[in-house]
Amino acid sequence: MNWELLDKQTTYIVGVSGGVDSMALLDMLVEKQYQVVACHVNYHFRQDSDIDQKNVVDYCHAHCVDCHVYEANPDDFGKENFQHQARAVRYHFYETIGTNYQTDKVILGHHYDDVLENIVMQQQRGNCYNYQGIRSKTKIFGLEVIRPLLDTKKESLYAYCKKRNVTYHEDYTNFQTHFTRDKIRNEVIPQLTKEQKETIMLQATILNQDILKKEAQIAPYYQQFKENEIIDYTQIETELLPVFLYAILKDVIHPPKISKTLIDEIIKQIQSEKPNIEVKVSVNVLFIKEYNNISILAKNQQLDYCLKYDKIVYAREEMFFLEAIGHIDEGVCIEESDFPITIRNAQPGDRMITSGGTKRLSRLFIDRKIPKKMRRIWPVVVRNDGTIILVPRIAKNINYLYTKPNVYVVKLDH
CATH class of the missing domain: 3.40.50.620 (HUPs)
Structure with a gap:
């Protein structure tokens, strides 16, 4: 004890x-x-x-x-x-x-025997980037x-x-x-000699020393990711990346399912030359790379919203603020004939008439290198006939480009 x-x-x-x-x-x-x-x-x-x-x-x-x-x-x-x-x-x-x-x-x-069982299970599953045993x-x-x-x-x-x-x-x-653990306990472990058990435990101890050291090193990056839900992976040393990926994945996936094969595939994908990649890491979870940024998207995070206004109001919503003052790129002049206006998240097929011609919102996001996770919740201001008149910080409808704004749609950074 x-x-x-x-x-x-x-x-x-x-x-x-x-x-x-x-x-x-x-x-x-x-x-x-x-x-x-x-x-x-x-x-x-x-x-x-x-x-x-x-x-x-x-x-x-x-x-x-x-x-x-x-x-x-x-x-x-x-x-x-x-x-x-x-x-x-x-x-x-x-x-x-x-x-x-x-x-x-x-x-x-x-106890000791449980630790040994866990290590053998982890080895069979290919879990080598997390702490071995218990x-x-x-x-x-x-x-x-x-x-x-x-x-x-x-x-x-x-x-x-x-x-x-x-x-x-x-x-x-x-x-x-019937279960993997029981099979290991009753069939695998009894076949091991005392020396084999000691070797397994010693190897795990050595690996754990390295894991604990790397966990301490990735702690600031992990905290940054938890706060912002996104991080530029290039700031993380290559040798720390597997442990970091395991740390952020285990928050959304049952740890035994995070194998070395999965981690190695994610690293291969994010280090490729493709700017945007999605890796399905479980039924409900996507690992996303957007340029140098990586994030994780669970199904319950794919939020749709649609708010309608019959007049100008200044309010604080979950995804944006409506303010009386702000940056010119967030402002638009809304007249009585525009009401009711709708503010919603971007939808597939959205287009906008800009000073450079009609543009797909998806292309505008790409040109501005907006991460895909952020595109899903970016506010879009639509007048009563369905015309998109403002995408804050991104673009403004050409017909609203030169009028003095009377409302500013301030996008929140999630």
């Missing part, structure tokens, strides 16, 4: 399944008189899951530990990956209970998750429970091979 990760002045939520790992963990914490609250989730997917629940509740009652149980309804789970859904249910429960105890600290019983501290759904048993082997936990007479209940599904 890595006690240095813990503080006796802090209250911790402890995830307790009833198995040997979490029961040993709970007993160690109770024995050392840490402030703990036990949380158990009964998914009711196994016929013997009530035994787990009773085991946890009985222990907590005997040792005067606050215990909270969430009994899930199997019918509430969809056909998607059960493990992912169960994980979300678990952490939401931890968050709810943690709020009641004014803590966001969660302790889990992952981190001792992570942030998940806003909770600080602490794992103090990562250097402890499972056989030691069995021995501990036997010595301390701590009751636990084995989940029989852990011995099946």
